Amino acid sequence: MFSAGALILVAGIFMLDWKGISKDLGVGNSQEKILKRVLAIKEEQADIFASIKDESSARAAAPRMKQVTVEIAKAIADLKELKKTDKMTPEEDRELKAKYESLNKETDARLRKEVERISQLPGMSQVMAEILREVHFAQMEAQAQIRKDAALAGFNASGYSPVTDSTTITPDMRIEVLALGDIWRPGTVRDVAANGNVKVNLDIHKHSNAFDQYYQRNKLRLPD
Structure with missing residues (x-):
């Protein structure tokens, strides 16, 4: 049988938080399209699990399981972007839930049933644990x-300009640094080196200069 950890992993990867999604969506055309996309993904999730009968079919399903996790990640990202611009009233929230919640519950119930069925198949515990780890890595x-x-x-986001070789940078200017590859952190310019690199004191370390460092210009942007 699946371990408790494996079952939790299945839920985390494949069972989207409907409550959170419904709060993020209104009932306009664009929102409706994304919601239908989410439900279609969930239906395919259940189809994938239904196709698993043994080790061979499980491994054959693994590539599509990975692809679905990517689609899930993209759908969630789209929902987050939508939330920034579209607001919904309590009435719109109720309309959305009334229209789609029952279908979502049916799909979740089907998915749980398939997971429980697979958990009873002889010799599948280790196989599914291995596949789910790979799927989880693909999701991350x-x-x-x-x-x-x-x-x-x-x-090039609204309100910002990229720092180029020709951009004039002086001490005490406010600036933002692309840290860790995916996080914009605000800070203050401390110095500009002869090679053009910019020394920045990040706001998270504003009470100390011990963590100040030089950044290449392709990691910087200026607030307009």
């Missing part, structure tokens, strides 16, 4: 790439 890689892409798009 997709989420990391989405965060990185969003951060890179931030160079």
Whole structure:
């Protein structure tokens, strides 16, 4: 049988938080399209698990399981972006739930039933644990790439300008640094080196200069 940890992993990867999704969506055309996309993904999740009868079919299903996790990650990212611009009233929230919640519950119930069935198949515990680990890694890689892409798009986001070789930078200017590849952190310019690199004191270390460091300009943006 599946271990408790494996079952939790299945839920974390494949069972989307409907309550959270419904709060993020209104009932406009664009929101409706994303919601239908989410439900279609969940239906395919159940189809994938239904196709698993033994080790051979489980391994054959693994590539598509990985692809679905990427689609899930993208759908969630789209929902988060949508939430920034679209607001919904309590009435719209009720309309959305009334229209789709029962279908979502049916899909979740089907998925849980398939997971329970697979958990009873002889010799499948180790096989599914291995596959689910691979699927989980694929999900994390997709989420990391989405965060990185969003951060890179931030160079030209509204209210900011990228720092180029010709950009004039002087001490005490406010600036932002692309840290860890996917996080924009605000700070203050301390110095500009002869090679153009910029020394920045990040706000998270504003009470100390011990963590100040020079950054290449392709990691910087200026608030307009």
